[in-house]
Structures are given as structure tokens and as C-alpha cells.
Amino acid sequence: MFSSLTIKEFLTQLGSSRPTPGGGGAAALAGAQAAALVTMVARLTAGKKAFAAIEERIQEVIADGDHRQQELATFIDHDAKAFQAVMAAYALPRATPEQKQSRNLTLQAALKSATETPLSIARHCVAIVRLAGDMAEVGNPHIITDAGTAALLAEAALAGAILQAQINLKAIKDSQYVEQTQVEITFLVMAAREGRERALAAVEKKLS
Amino acid sequence: MFSSLTIKEFLTQLGSSRPTPGGGGAAALAGAQAAALVTMVARLTAGKKAFAAIEERIQEVIADGDHRQQELATFIDHDAKAFQAVMAAYALPRATPEQKQSRNLTLQAALKSATETPLSIARHCVAIVRLAGDMAEVGNPHIITDAGTAALLAEAALAGAILQAQINLKAIKDSQYVEQTQVEITFLVMAAREGRERALAAVEKKLS
Numbered sequence: 502m503f504s505s506l507t508i509k510e511f512l513t514q515l516g517s518s519r520p521t522p523g524g525g526g527a528a529a530l531a532g533a534q535a536a537a538l539v540t541m542v543a544r545l546t547a548g549k550k551a552f553a554a555i556e557e558r559i560q561e562v563i564a565d566g567d568h569r570q571q572e573l574a575t576f577i578d579h580d581a582k583a584f585q586a587v588m589a590a591y592a593l594p595r596a597t598p599e600q601k602q603s604r605n606l607t608l609q610a611a612l613k614s615a616t617e618t619p620l621s622i623a624r625h626c627v628a629i630v631r632l633a634g635d636m637a638e639v640g641n642p643h644i645i646t647d648a649g650t651a652a653l654l655a656e657a658a659l660a661g662a663i664l665q666a667q668i669n670l671k672a673i674k675d676s677q678y679v680e681q682t683q684v685e686i687t688f689l690v691m692a693a694r695e696g697r698e699r700a701l702a703a704v705e706k707k708l709s
Numbered sequence: 710m711f712s713s714l715t716i717k718e719f720l721t722q723l724g725s726s727r728p729t730p731g732g733g734g735a736a737a738l739a740g741a742q743a744a745a746l747v748t749m750v751a752r753l754t755a756g757k758k759a760f761a762a763i764e765e766r767i768q769e770v771i772a773d774g775d776h777r778q779q780e781l782a783t784f785i786d787h788d789a790k791a792f793q794a795v796m797a798a799y800a801l802p803r804a805t806p807e808q809k810q811s812r813n814l815t816l817q818a819a820l821k822s823a824t825e826t827p828l829s830i831a832r833h834c835v836a837i838v839r840l841a842g843d844m845a846e847v848g849n850p851h852i853i854t855d856a857g858t859a860a861l862l863a864e865a866a867l868a869g870a871i872l873q874a875q876i877n878l879k880a881i882k883d884s885q886y887v888e889q890t891q892v893e894i895t896f897l898v899m900a901a902r903e904g905r906e907r908a909l910a911a912v913e914k915k916l917s
Contacts, residue, residue, distance in 0.1 A: 504715065505715050505717060507713050507716075508713070508714060508715075508716060509713060509782060511716055512745045512778055513745075515742060515745035515749060516744070516748040516749050516752075516775065516778060520852065523746070523852070524854055524858035527742045527746055527862060528862075531739050531742065531865075534735045534739065535735075536724070537724035538723060538731070541727075541728075541731065570720055570724060574717060646872040646876045647731050649872045650735060650869030650873070651732070653872075654736075656865065657739075657862050657866075658865075660858075660861045661862060664857045667854070668916060708875050708876060
């Protein structure tokens, strides 16, 4: 498990000439950090008199944020495995027509899996950007910049994950799958931008 | 040292109700990840015949990226310490005019230090966005999306760090310092946007 490495060890592996962990894993960790920042803001809002009216919502944010943080930490590994499966499929023999066909089927399945993994990272990140927007708007204003940083990191993590999905999509032959996925990507990018703009508008109002 | 924690432990501390590590530390780690991704792309470009003409530049990118990655990892700690110093200054007694004056001097110095720390993170991140742009333009095209993700994460880390700097700037009385710092912030934000746009333009050209 990459999340059992120390930060120093993880950074060394990320920077090495080994292709995993790579951009997808870095995006998953940045998304997990954004989720953690959201729950920090929620925890420093919870139980305070001034925010009693929204206590129930705050507790939901903590539970949802904790869950997504843990999920995203496991996606550092999922992403590496999905990438390795694509590399393994490319390395399969293709001397005979049967081998070619078999390699092709394995490769196409691996490419879809290596698209779905960063897409899942991106879906979590959209949810986190929205939670960050909520916390920036109604949470403890003393730590509003942490909610803003969460929104920025989650949006960048989403955009990075989507780059990884798109390079795999380029090699996928199932045009219906490619089209449907591009539609979802457009939605995810728009939703993240909206959430980040909402979070930063609340932060800037406080800073000005 | 936060970088000696496992990723899981760091995320738990980041998400806890303790205010440190917070947004500045998360920004430092995201910037360190971006630096690591840049060096991965550079290492997977180095020593290859097709890129022999730029080998010297690639080696510079590796050396610079490694250095900035290690520096940014230490900034997770610097940022926490700078924040704690501000909190400690706010907690100083202010019963007498002498106490008030002493508290004020300590607080203003702590606020400047807690502005300089995220600014240093942001300066490293601008350099990393530019390295990512260079790698996206001339590096190994098979891993160009990793250079794109590096640019995205470094720009978000910069923007997050700047939010932390700005909330401290708000309480700083030295108007010349505030003005000069705002000028630098404007420059850093512009330079990061340019670098990220350059990196993503190269990635999109490859993806389209």
C-alpha cells in the first residue's frame, strides 16, 4: 500500500524513473489531502454555539469527507495497478492472428480499467470541491482559507486525473464508451469549476 | 518532521481538529508531488537517443526538481511552526500598555514569518510549473500527461499557499510590506497561469 509509505519515501518513488506511482496516484493523494482539509474545517466548526443550527450538516460533511479521503488514499494503489495492467497488455505477444486478437481484447479491457480509475478519482474530487464550497460559505470563517485551498487542490486533482483518463481513452476502440465518458468528463470539469468558484468567492469576500 | 509520517498518518493529522498541518502544509506537499512528477518525466526522457540533443537540460531539470521537492517537503513543517507562532503571539497577555506593545511587536513579526513561508512555497511552485511546461513541450511524449498533472498541481498549490499568505497579510500593519507582497503575489499568479497554460497546450496537442 502506497499510503503506508512515509511522505518522503512516496515522493522519492513518485520522482523515480519507475512509471508508477504517476500522475493518477499524485492526483489521488492531492484529492485525499483536499478531503482532509475539508474535514479539518468541519471539525473546527462542529460543536460551536455560533454554528449550532448547521451541526447536523457539519457532521455529514465530516463523515463524507473522511470516507472520501480514505477511498482516495487507496486509489493511489488502484491507479498504479491499472497502469501496470496496460503496460503488461502492450507487452503480450502478437506473432499470430490469435495472439493479436487475444492481446487486443486484454489491452482494450485494461485501457477501460485505466480510464475508470482516474474517473473515480475525479468523481470523488467533484464531491470534495462541493463540500469545500459549503464549508467556505457556512463554516468557521477563521479557517476559510483552508476550505479555499481544499477546493483548489481538489479541482487540480480532478483535472490531473482526467488527463490520465483521456490518454487511455485515445486508444479505446469502443466509440460509444469513449463518447459517454467524454460527456461525463465535460460535466465533471464544469461541476468542479463551479464548486471552486463558489468556494473562492466566499474566501475572497472574507479577505477583502 | 511531517515528511517522516506515513501518508495515512499525515492525512489523519491534516483532517483532525488540530489546526496544523493545514492548508499551507497541504500546498507544500502538493507542490512537492508536482516537483516529483516533473523529475519522473525528466528521468524517463534522459539517456534516450531521441532526446540526446536536450540531455544537458534534462539533467538540470532533474537536479532542480529534486532540490525543490526536498525543500517543499520541509515546508510542511515550516508552515506549521509559523502558524503556531502566530497563535502563540495572539495568546500573549495584553493587560498593560507595555504588554500590549510587546504582544503587538511579537505578533507582527510572527505574521510576516507566516506570510513569507507560504510565499516561499509559491515561489518554488512557479519554478515547478515552468519546469512542467518545459517537460510537456520537449520531454518524452508517452508520459506528457504526467507533466500536465504536475503543472496543474503546482499551480493549485501556489494558489492555496497564496490564500494562506493573504489572510496573514490582512493583519499586517506595515503597509509598504503589504503592498510589495501583493505586487509579488500578482506576478506569481500570472507566471503560474502562463506556465500551466503552456504545459496544457502541449498536452492537448498530443491528446487531440
